[in-house]
Amino acid sequence: MDKKVMIQIKDLYKIFGKHPAQAKKLLSQGVSKEEILNKTGQAVGVQDTSFNVYEGETLVVMGLSGSGKSTLIRMLNRLIEPTYGTVIVDGTDVTTLDDDELRMFRRKQFGMVFQSFALFPHRTVLENVEFGLEIQEVDEETRRNKAQESLELVGLGGWGDYLPEKLSGGMKQRVGLARALTVDPAILLMDEAFSALDPLIRSDMQDELLKLESQVQKTIVFITHDLDEALKMGDRIVLMKDGKVVQIGTPDEILTDPATRYVEKFVENVDITKVLSAEDVMLKHQHVVTLKDGPRTALHVIKEFGLAGVMVVKQNRELVGYLSAEAAVQGVKNEDAWIDHICTQEVPTVPPDEPLKQIFPMVADSRDPIAVVDEKRNLKGVIYRGSVLAALAEQGEQMYDE
Amino acid sequence: MMSNIFNFELPKFPLDKITLAILDFLTEALAGVTKIASNFIETGVEGLGEGIIAVPTLVVIAVITFVVWKFIGRNLGIFALIGLLVTWNLQLWDATIYTIVLVLLSTILALIVGIPLGIWAALDDRVNKVITPILDFMQTMPPFVYLIPMIPFFGLGTVAAAFATMIFAVPPAIRLTNLGIRQIDKELIEASESFGTTPAQKLLKVQLPLAKPTIMAGINQTIMLALSMVVIAAMIGAGGLGGKVLAALTRFRPGEAFEAGLGVVIVAMLLDRITQNVAGRRRKSPAETE
Ligand SMILES: Nc1ncnc2c1ncn2[C@@H]1O[C@H](COP(=O)(O)OP(=O)(O)OP(=O)(O)O)[C@@H](O)[C@H]1O
Ligand SMILES: [Mg+2]
Numbered sequence: 119m120d121k122k123v124m125i126q127i128k129d130l131y132k133i134f135g136k137h138p139a140q141a142k143k144l145l146s147q148g149v150s151k152e153e154i155l156n157k158t159g160q161a162v163g164v165q166d167t168s169f170n171v172y173e174g175e176t177l178v179v180m181g182l183s184g185s186g187k188s189t190l191i192r193m194l195n196r197l198i199e200p201t202y203g204t205v206i207v208d209g210t211d212v213t214t215l216d217d218d219e220l221r222m223f224r225r226k227q228f229g230m231v232f233q234s235f236a237l238f239p240h241r242t243v244l245e246n247v248e249f250g251l252e253i254q255e256v257d258e259e260t261r262r263n264k265a266q267e268s269l270e271l272v273g274l275g276g277w278g279d280y281l282p283e284k285l286s287g288g289m290k291q292r293v294g295l296a297r298a299l300t301v302d303p304a305i306l307l308m309d310e311a312f313s314a315l316d317p318l319i320r321s322d323m324q325d326e327l328l329k330l331e332s333q334v335q336k337t338i339v340f341i342t343h344d345l346d347e348a349l350k351m352g353d354r355i356v357l358m359k360d361g362k363v364v365q366i367g368t369p370d371e372i373l374t375d376p377a378t379r380y381v382e383k384f385v386e387n388v389d390i391t392k393v394l395s396a397e398d399v400m401l402k403h404q405h406v407v408t409l410k411d412g413p414r415t416a417l418h419v420i421k422e423f424g425l426a427g428v429m430v431v432k433q434n435r436e437l438v439g440y441l442s443a444e445a446a447v448q449g450v451k452n453e454d455a456w457i458d459h460i461c462t463q464e465v466p467t468v469p470p471d472e473p474l475k476q477i478f479p480m481v482a483d484s485r486d487p488i489a490v491v492d493e494k495r496n497l498k499g500v501i502y503r504g505s506v507l508a509a510l511a512e513q514g515e516q517m518y519d520e
Numbered sequence: 521m522m523s524n525i526f527n528f529e530l531p532k533f534p535l536d537k538i539t540l541a542i543l544d545f546l547t548e549a550l551a552g553v554t555k556i557a558s559n560f561i562e563t564g565v566e567g568l569g570e571g572i573i574a575v576p577t578l579v580v581i582a583v584i585t586f587v588v589w590k591f592i593g594r595n596l597g598i599f600a601l602i603g604l605l606v607t608w609n610l611q612l613w614d615a616t617i618y619t620i621v622l623v624l625l626s627t628i629l630a631l632i633v634g635i636p637l638g639i640w641a642a643l644d645d646r647v648n649k650v651i652t653p654i655l656d657f658m659q660t661m662p663p664f665v666y667l668i669p670m671i672p673f674f675g676l677g678t679v680a681a682a683f684a685t686m687i688f689a690v691p692p693a694i695r696l697t698n699l700g701i702r703q704i705d706k707e708l709i710e711a712s713e714s715f716g717t718t719p720a721q722k723l724l725k726v727q728l729p730l731a732k733p734t735i736m737a738g739i740n741q742t743i744m745l746a747l748s749m750v751v752i753a754a755m756i757g758a759g760g761l762g763g764k765v766l767a768a769l770t771r772f773r774p775g776e777a778f779e780a781g782l783g784v785v786i787v788a789m790l791l792d793r794i795t796q797n798v799a800g801r802r803r804k805s806p807a808e809t810e
Contacts, residue, residue: 197710225716236711240729250715252725301715 124305124337125171125194130203132189132361135160138201151360163189165361167203176331176338178352180345186361187341191309194339195228196220208304225254229298233310235290237282243293244269244278250301261300268296271330288319295327299334306338312347316424318443324350345504346426346485348372396477397470399506400490400499406431409438409458413449416441416457429489430461435496440465440486467491470498474506481506543672550673558679561625565678569614569621577608580617592797599793603786612761612783619760619787622678623746626685630742634690635735638697639723642731648698655691663688663749667756681750681758689745696738700731736799743791751784761787 133141141160144153151162164186171177179187192198194205196212205212207227215223229250237246244265245252251261269275272292282290291311298306312320324347331338342348348355349369357365357372365372406429407416419428420443427442439461441449449460466480467489480488481503488501547554572580581604589597607616641648666688670680704727712726728735754762764780 192710195714197713221716221718223716224714228714230711230714232707232711234705234707236705236707238708238711238726238730240732249712249725253715253717253721307714 121172121175123170124173124208125339126204126206127170127190127194128168128204128206130167130190130193130205131165131201132163132186132193132198133160133165133201134163142202162186162361163198164193167358167361167363169356169363169366171337171339173337174335175353176340176351178340178342178348178355179358180342180348180355181358182343185358187343187358188309189361190358191307191339191341194305194307195224195230225250225301227304229301229303229306231291231294231298231306231308231311233313235282235287235294235314237290237293237297239282241282242278243274243280243282243285246282246293247278247297247300249297254301265296265300268300269293271299271333272296272326286319287315288323291315291323292326295330299330304337306336306340308338308340310341310343313342313344316421317426318421318447320347321426321443327351395470395474396468396472396488396490396501397499399474399477400470400501401505402499404429404500406435406497407441407457408433409456411457413441413446413454413457413460417443417446417450420446427486429465429487429497429500430457431497437465437467437489437491437495437497439463440489442486462486465489467495468501469493477501477506543669547672554673557683558674561679561682564625565618565621565682568625569618572617572621573614577613581605581608588794592794596793596797600790603790607783607786610779610783612764612780615759615761615764615780616783616787619747619750619762619784620791622682622685622750622758622760623743623787623791626682626689626746626750627739627743629682629686630690630746631693631739633686634693634738634742635697637690638694638735638738639701639728641694641698642701642727643719643723651694651698655695658687658691663752664755666749667753671756676757678758680756681753684753684756685746685749688749689742692738692741692745693735694738696741697731697735700734700738701727703734704730733799736795740792740795740799743795744788747784747788747791 131138131142135141135158137158137160140158141154141162142165144158145151145162145165149157151165155161167190179190181187189198193200194207194212196205196215200213203213207223210223212220212223237243238249241249244262247269248261248265251264256264266275266278269278272295274289274292274296277285277289277293282293285293291314294311312323315323327338328351340351342351349372352369354366354368355372356363405419405423405425407419409430409432416428416430419425425443427440427446430438430441432438438458441457441461445460445462449457454460465486465488466484468477468480468491470490470492472490477488481501485503487503489497490499490501491497581601584604585597585601588600604616607613637651641651666684667680670684674680674683708726708730709722712722717725750758750760751762751765754760754766757763761780761783765777765784768774768777768780
C-alpha cells in the first residue's frame with residue numbers, strides 16, 4: 119500500500135486526573151479501567167492506541183458509549199491534550215506545537231462537525247458558515263462568497279439570513295457541515311455528527327456526505343456508535359472498547375472474520391445452556407402494521423418511532439413481509455392503497471430457537487432486519503444487525519467480568 | 521456569693537483603637553487615590569445632576585418619555601411620563617435626579633470593576649475559587665456595614681455613598697458575568713476553538729455574545745442593588761430621595777416620608793423595567809418577516 123498517511127496515531131493515551139503515570143502503570147499490568155478509577159480516581163479515556171488514517175479515506179471509529187471515541191477524535195486537534203503518545207498530521211507532530219502554531223494548524227488542517235451541531239445561536243446561518251474565515255481575518259467579501267458557496271453545496275443556498283433556531287435538525291447539521299467545509303480543511307472530524315437526527319433524515323445525510331466526499335476528496339474521521347452507519351460510511355472501521363482499539367478493518371473484515379471468531383470464542387468459553395438463540399437477541403415489542411393499514415399509517419409509525427422500516431402482519435400476526443421506510447415513502451407518493459403491494463415478501467425468517475451462530479451470516483448479508491416466526495409463521499420478534507452485535511458485546515463484557 | 525463570679529472586671533479589648541489605627545494608616549496611605557476618586561465622582565454627580573436640573577423639568581420628562589416609548593414600548597413610556605410628573609409635582613424632582621444620577625454613576629463604576637472580574641473568574645478556575653467565597657460573604661452582609669468604613673476615606677457625603685454603593689452592588693455583576701460565560705455549551709466553545717480562535721477572538725465573538733443575556737440580568741440586579749444602597753446611604757449624608765425619607769422620619773413627618781418613599785418606588789420600577797427590557801431583547805432573523 120503506498121497510500122499517503124494523513125494521520126499517524128502512536129501509543130496515544132488520555133488519562134483524566136492528576137496522576138496519570140500511576141494509572142498508566144496499572145494499565146500495563148492489565149488492571150481494568152473501572153478498577154483504576156475506583157482505586158486511584160484516574161479516568162482512562164483512551165489507552166495504548168496506534169493506527170493510521172490514509173489520505174482521502176473515511177475512517178469510522180466505532181464503539182459503545184464511554185469507549186473513548188470523543189476523547190480520541192479531540193486529541194487529533196488537541197481540543198483534549200494527549201497525556202502520552204504522539205499524533206502526527208501530514209508530517210507535523212501536533213503534540214509539540216505551541217499555542218500559536220496549534221491555532222494555525224487548526225485553521226488550515228481541520229474542520230469539525232459536532233453531535234449537537236454547535237451552531238452559534240447569535241449568528242445567522244451565513245455568519246456561522248463564514249466563522250472560520252472570519253477568524254482567519256479573510257476580508258468580508260471573499261468570506262461571504264465562500265460561505266455562500268458551501269451553503270449551496272449542502273443545498274441551503276437560500277437560508278443564509280436565518281438564525282439557526284429556525285432550522286430543522288437535518289438542516290442545522292448541513293450548516294455544521296458547510297461551516298467545516300468553508301475553511302477547506304484537509305481533514306474533517308465528525309463526532310457522531312448524525313446521531314441526533316431521526317433515521318430518514320440521517321440516511322439522507324449519509325448519502326449526502328458520501329456524495330460530497332466524492333466531490334471534495336477529504337480525509338474524514340467519522341465517529342458513530344451505530345454499526346449500520348459505520349458499514350455504510352467507512353472505508354475502514356476502527357472498533358474501540360474501554361479506550362482501546364480492538365479491531366481495525368474494512369467493513370467486510372469487521373463483519374465476517376473477527377465477528378465469527380468472537381462467536382467461536384464465545385461458544386467455547388461459555389456453558390452450552392447459555393448460548394444465545396434468536397429469541398434472546400430479538401426485539402419483542404416492535405411496532406408492526408397490519409394489512410388493513412395503508413402506506414400512510416405505516417410511514418407514520420416508521421417516523422413516530424424512528425424505525426428504518428416495519429414488519430407487515432395479518433390480523434393474527436402471521437407474517438406478510440417487511441416494509442422499509444423508502445418503500446413506504448414510495449408507496450405514499452404513488453398513492454398505492456395496498457400495503458402488501460409495496461412490502462417485500464422476501465424477508466429472511468428464523469425460528470425462535472435458531473442459534474445465533476446461524477443468524478450471524480444472515481445479518482451480515484442483509485440490510486433488512488430478520489423476522490423471528492413460529493411454526494405457523496406468526497411474528498414473534500425482529501432482529502436487527504445492531505441488536506445481534508449489542509447482545510454479543512454484552513455477553514463479551516460478562517465474559518470479561520468472570 | 522454567686523455574683524462574685526460574675527462581678528470581676530475583664531479589661532475591654534481595645535478593638536476600637538486598633539481599628540482606628542489601621543484606618544488612619546490606610547487613609548494616609550491611600551490619600552492620593554481617594555482624592556482623585558473624590559474629585560471625579562463629585563464633579564460627575566454634581567455636574568451631571570445640576571446640568572439636568574438646569575434644563576426645564578418638562579423638557580427632561582418629555583425627552584425621557586420619548587426615548588422610553590420609542591425604544592422600549594408605549595406602556596413603559598406612559599409609566600415614565602406619569603411617574604416623573606408625580607415626582608415633579610411632589611417637589612421631589614431635584615432629589616429624584618440626584619438619586620438616579622448617583623445610581624447610574626455607581627452602577628457604571630461597579631460594572632467597570634465587576635464585568636472584567638467576572639470574565640477573569642470565568643476563564644481562570646483559581647480566580648473563581650478565590651472570588652466566590654468573597655462574594656458569598658459580601659452578600660450576607662447587611663448594606664449599612666459598607667457605609668461605615670467609607671467615612672474615614674471620603675468623609676460624609678456623595679463620594680462615600682458612591683463607593684459604598686459600588687462595592688455593595690458589584691457582586692451580581694461579577695457573579696452573572698462569570699456564570700454567563702461558564703454556562704455556555706461546551707460544544708460551542710469547542711467549535712470555536714476547532715477553528716483556531718485566539719482567546720480574544722473566542723471571548724469577543726463567542727463567549728461574550730452568548731453570555732450577554734445573563735450579563736444583562738446581572739446589570740439589572742446591580743442597578744437595583746445600587747438603588748437600594750443609594751437610599752440607605754442617606755445615613756452617611758448622601759442626599760436625594762433617601763435623604764428626604766431619612767429627614768422626614770427623624771422629624772417624624774410620616775406624610776413627607778411617604779411621598780419620598782413613593783419617589784423611590786417610581787425610580788425603582790422605572791430602572792427595573794427599562795433594564796429588564798433591554799436585557800430581554802433577542803436578535804431576530806433578518807430574514808424573518810413580521
Ligand atoms: N473530562 C473528563 N474527565 C474525566 N473523565 C472523562 C472526561 N471526559 C471523558 N471521560 C471518560 O473517558 C471515557 C471516554 O469518554 P468519551 O466521551 O471519549 O466516550 P465516547 O466513546 O465518546 O462515548 P459516547 O458515545 O457516550 O459519546 C469515559 O469513561 C468518560 O467517563
Ligand atoms: Mg462521544
